[in-house]
Amino acid sequence: MKILLTSAGRRGYLVKYFKEVLGNEGEVHVANNTDSTAMLYGDMSVITPLIHDEGYIPFLKKYCQINHIDVIIPLFDIDLPILSKCINEFKEIGVRVIVSNEAFIKICNDKWATYNYLKKNGFYTPATFLNISDVLKAINDGSVHFPLIVKPRWGMGSISIFEADNKEELKVLYEKTKKNINSSYLSFESNQNNKFPVIIQEKLNGQEYGLDIINDLNGTYMTTVVKKKYAMRSGETDQAEIVINRDLELIGKEIGSLTGHIGNLDIDAFSVDGVPYVLEMNARFGGGYPFSHHAGVNLPKAIFLWLKNEPVEQSVLEPEIGVIGYKDIQVIGDGMGVATIQKLKEAINHRNYV
Template identity: 70%
Template sequence: MNLLLTSAGRRGYLVNYFKEALGDEGEVHVGNSTNSTAMKYGDKSVITPLIYDDNYIPFLKNYCQLNHIDAIIPLFDIDLPILTNSKKEFNEIGVSVIVSSKEIIRICNDKWETYKFLISYDFQTPKVFLKISDALNAIEQGNIEFPLIIKPRWGMGSISIFEADNTNELEVLFEKAKKKIHDSYLSYESNQDNQLSVIIQEKLNGQEYGLDIINDLQGKYMNTIVKKKCAMRSGETDTAETVKDEAFELIGKKLGDITNHIGNLDVDAFIVEGVPYILEMNARFGGGYPFSHYAGVNLPKAIVSWLKQEKVDPAVLEAKIGVIGYKDIQIIGDEAINTIQKSEEAIHYRN
């Protein structure tokens, strides 16, 4: 069995997890639009067209056929809508795409749609506004107060996120966020509605958590892993501890059953005065998954087994409680990247 991880970026750890899951029964191929550190770890690597390039899907299909790829696993939010829209094309050539439905990807990638979805199912979530006037009216009515968070409606990580302490800052930072979005790769999805590409969100004050909500490849709920976030860096979890929390586990099951998502649903959450809140959802492996893996969860192994039509022992998707993990930083020199560039096993795309 051969797997292709697309838009792998710096997630070399996921490449290694899948290599361990496959053992000597297949290869893990790594794709990215530019040279990246994750490519160092793949059995084979390939530089792809940009995600929004017209040649992207034809290139991937050709690559899959040439290299006998059985399944594609996308690792980047922008990749998800493109690949979910192309599932049928890949299925016709015998390639499974491990990605959720178009509707779930649409909801998770759009923070305004996420907000509407969560309140429609009675989840607690911070209030969200698309217009400054609506946020100011809510302040006047006493429904929210400064500070407020300004962030891209279609965005990820810590790009273009600001905190406004007053009306003047709100107006200035709102416009600044729009400009920074326009100048970044976030502009692609934001083109869906340039005038409403920024959201204003109520700031939550409480303990932050991360959830890995796991469904199988048919969208059946399996388990929820709850992690208490102890330290953050650039929008990603730096230190976390696996904990037992029945309230979040119930929320995880409800979300898994409603969404019928595929694989992992990465969820950012808070406890505010004893009440659990859902902040955001990402229908992919999130930056917090390594903490679940370190605590004993092995979703890559489960995915490989499901692709083989094999049953998965529930213990494979259970975490030990009280395990604390810390992210590390490694330096990879030019020689490693150059090895990828010159390798006869790598296929390179050039515009």
């Protein structure tokens, strides 16, 4: 079996997880639109056109045909809607794309749509607004209070997220966020609605959690892994502990059953005075998945077995409670047992011949 991980970026750990699972039974190929550290770990790597380039999908299809790829797994929010539109195109050439349906991905990528989806289905979620006038009305009637969070509607990570403590800051940061969106890669999706590219959100004060809500490849709910977050950096979890939280586990089951998503659904949640709130949803492997994996969950193995129509034992997706994980920073380069320059040259060469 040959698996292609797209938009892999710095997710070298995921490449290694899949390589460990496949062993001698397959290959892990890595794609990204620029050279990146994840490429150093793949059996083969390639530099692709930009995701929104009209040549992106034709390039991937040709690469898959040349290299006999069986499965594509996208790893980045922007990649998800593009590949979900093309599931049947890839199916026609014998390639399975592991991605949720386009409609649900749009809900996840659009934080305003996420808010409305969660509210409609009875989940607690922070009050969210599209414009300053609506926020000021809510402040005047006492339903929300400063501080408030200002961020891109189609954002990811911690790009252009600000905290406003008063009306003056709110107005300045709202305009600053719009300006930052237009000068970043967030501009493409934000151009879907130039009038409202920014959201303003109630700030939650409570304990933050991350959930890995795991469904099988048919969208059937399997389990929820709850991680208590102790430290964050640049929008990703730096330190977390695997815990038991029945309220959040129940929410995970309800959401997984409701959405019918494929594979992992990464969720940010809060517990505020004992009430569980859902903040955001990401229909992919999230930055917090390594903490689940460190505690014994092996979703790559489950995916591999599902693809072979083999049963997945409960232990494969069951974490060890109480395990604490930490993210580390390290430099990857020559002299560390990795032929860095050669690997990246190979990726460039693969781009050229495709």
